[in-house]
Amino acid sequence: xxxxxxxxxxxxxxxxxxxxxxxxxxxxxxxxxxxxxxxxxxxxxxxxxxxxxxxxxxxxxxxxxxxxxxxxxxxxxxxxxxxxxxxxxxxxxxxxxxxxxxxxxxxxxxxxxxxxxxxxxxxxxxxxxxxxxxxxxxxxxxxxxxxxxxxxxxxxxxxxxxxxxxxxxxxxxxxxxxxxxxxxx
Numbered sequence: 001x002x003x004x005x006x007x008x009x010x011x012x013x014x015x016x017x018x019x020x021x022x023x024x025x026x027x028x029x030x031x032x033x034x035x036x037x038x039x040x041x042x043x044x045x046x047x048x049x050x051x052x053x054x055x056x057x058x059x060x061x062x063x064x065x066x067x068x069x070x071x072x073x074x075x076x077x078x079x080x081x082x083x084x085x086x087x088x089x090x091x092x093x094x095x096x097x098x099x100x101x102x103x104x105x106x107x108x109x110x111x112x113x114x115x116x117x118x119x120x121x122x123x124x125x126x127x128x129x130x131x132x133x134x135x136x137x138x139x140x141x142x143x144x145x146x147x148x149x150x151x152x153x154x155x156x157x158x159x160x161x162x163x164x165x166x167x168x169x170x171x172x173x174x175x176x177x178x179x180x181x182x183x184x185x
Contacts, residue, residue, distance in 0.1 A: 003103045003128040026053045035059045040066035047081035060087040094127045105129045138170040
């Protein structure tokens with residue numbers, strides 16, 4: 001499977017956290033499903049439901065109850081399920097998955113400039129794709145500011161005047177940053 005082509009042809013990936021969401025994803029137009037739940041008892045059935053609908057399934061292996069962060073867990077996914085690939089935050093599992101013929105997505109969380117710097121050290125050349133979280137900061141700011149009637153302080157990865165203005169427009173009360181270039185905006 002050419003994952004680059006699959007992702008290019010399918011810009012919307014459904015990510016599911018329970019059986020109800022899985023059923024909705026199976027009925028959606030999306031061809032790619034990221035499974036973010038399950039256990040060693042039900043994961044085979046989940047994978048079969050996806051493949052029976054001719055969809056491409058990736059399992060976030062770190063989130064499956066009863067599986068460890070070891071080579072045997074990756075081999076289990078390859079040999080006992082119909083998943084096409086894995087999602088993981090563990091670079092060691094990426095290498096193993098590639099060896100057994102699974103496609104791989106390396107998931108990283110970018111919380112601030114330090115985590116961005118550290119992410120660059122951990123992104124493996126072996127992975128097929130990188131998933132970066134959070135994906136859309138202004139949307140997250142807007143959601144949180146609407147939910148909580150308290151000052152919202154935004155920090156991390158804010159590097160330009162425009163980014164400061166976007167955050168403020170989205171509902172941030174202020175910006176917290178170590179970037180001295182924007183301290184005097």
